[in-house]
Amino acid sequence: MGRVGKKYRAAVEKIDVTKAYKLSESLALVKQIAFAKFDETVELTMVLGVDPRKADQMVRGTIGLPHGLGKTKRVLVIAGGEKQKEAREAGADEVGGEEVVDRIKGGWLDFDALIATPDMMKSVGTLGKILGPRGLMPNPKTGTVTFEVTKAVQETKAGKVEYRVDKTGVIHVPVGKVSFDLEKLNENTRALMDAVLKAKPQTSKGRYVKGAYVCSTMGPGVTVDSSEYQI
DSSP: OOOOOHHHHHHHHTSOTTOOBOHHHHHHHHHHHOOOSSOOEEEEEEEESOOTTSGGGOOEEEEEOTTOOSSOOOEEEEOOTHHHHHHHHHTOSEEESHHHHHHHHTTOOOOSEEEEOGGGHHHHGGGHHHHGGGTOOOOGGGTOBOSOHHHHHHHHHHTEEEEEOOTTSEEEEEEEETTSOHHHHHHHHHHHHHHHHHTOOTTOOSOSEEEEEEEESSSOOEEBOGGGTOO
16 A cells, blocks of 8 residues: 555544444544545445346446535437437537547547437447446436436436446445535435445345445545444
8 A cells, every 4th residue: 555645644543443433423524534625525435245247236226416416517418300409408518419429439528427319329339448438338227328318418417326336346426525514415425325225136145235434535434334224
């Protein structure tokens, strides 16, 4: 492990590493010990007792956080005909068809979320190697492959986030900013935590959530008490 700075060490010293905190306490501590000069993102990490290599144990979904993320996403919609007009009226930042696919192949990636209509997925599917690693590939399960363009754009702009277990069985999801008041952070985090709990696979055996932690972009993690997520 590399050397850590004085501010990080000072933050760690304010955490009782032998203690698991109630959710509201852990978030209050994250706000207290944040030390960066920018408005850090607050993130929830959940360690799950699933085997993501098995399709029936994949934990994935989306949720609109009650108070958003404090950042307006740049939304791209790839569609045709009237759906392009609908996307613009809904507030999409970029709208296009085949020509946008070519722009992305050429290296353009100036967007945070991509929504596509099902009829465009044959073309969008060719972007898998570009979009996949960046978490930008549209998927019906997350509501980003749909003809309901207005709904998809509005939800994405309002703070809809995707949660997905990685290959190690861990979920990392932003829940807001350090500048959010504690109540908003708590409600966002609780909503996300509840969504993950409800997404428990029927084939999951044993302990579903092995641990949960909250932290800011630059700060150390704070352990959340298991009573907050037992099911």
